[in-house]
């Protein structure tokens with residue numbers, strides 16, 4: 492495993508296991524398999540409804556809590572300072588832990604400043620070890636930077652070879668905010684796993700398109716949290732620390748960038764309405 496250091500000094504694995512759309516009833520089993528494979532960073536959220544499964548798996552693993560890096564996120568329907576703070580307590584209970592390593596504002600909707608104030612308070616009281624944001628574009632990001640007391644250590648956004656968001660990454664570097672890529676496989680869209688460039692570059696290193704795509708992002712300084720419910724794929728996605736993509740091949744993969752969101756298009760009113768309508 493490789494690590495990065497967050498701006499608050501905390502160490503974070505560069506590869507984690509994501510739980511979006513993972514059946515709450517199966518989440519414990521899958522997270523246990525991920526832990527067995529070697530994953531220690533686990534990405535869940537209040538709205539995924541599988542924090543409990545994560546908590547069970549972590550507890551039953553017998554591995555020391557401080558070896559894990561657990562990420563969760565506050566949903567926009569929990570906006571309001573008191574409500575947001577209470578929701579952190581609920582997440583702690585479900586995760587069966589005394590602290591969450593990183594808690595994010597899931598979406599920049601509703602009164603998200605009240606959520607951020609609650610996160611700052613939760614950070615001060617030790618309920619969470621780090622705080623951050625998700626799905627913040629450059630404008631919303633810089634506004635948070637200008638109006639917060641404690642800087643976000645992470646912005647979790649859609650990033651994959653087809654949407655690399657280099658501009659956002661550069662803008663955030665100035666303030667020490669790291670990028671965590673959601674949908675590092677673009678959720679399989681655009682025939683991702685059969686992409687000819689990913690496949691031909693991967694063949695040079697004896698790696699699959701999936702492994703090549705993850706390694707590419709990690710080499711760009713991005714933390715990745717791929718999701719799979721198949722143990723063989725968990726292993727495949729974990730086996731990316733024994734090769735380096737050359738700068739020439741990095742350039743080739745760079746050329747896949749369309750500079751357009753494939754999944755979370757926040758300029759699309761229908762996408763925004765869809766997310767706003769999701770209640771806990």
Ligand SMILES: NC(=O)c1ccc[n+]([C@@H]2O[C@H](COP(=O)([O-])OP(=O)(O)OC[C@H]3O[C@@H](n4cnc5c(N)ncnc54)[C@H](OP(=O)(O)O)[C@@H]3O)[C@@H](O)[C@H]2O)c1
Pocket residue numbers: 508509510511512534535597625626647648672673674675676677678679684701716717718719720721724727728
């Ligand atoms: N903050 C946010 O708003 C936000 C939004 C979306 C996601 N996320 C986080 O980011 C994580 C990852 O994103 P995601 O789940 O949307 O998409 P993703 O990781 O890009 O793609 C997951 C898809 O790829 C398949 N897959 C995984 N490994 C594979 C492999 N080696 N070969 C072939 N297919 C493979 C999975 O199928 P199988 O499961 O069948 O293997 C699944 O269909 C989420 O789980 C969640 O934790 C956050």
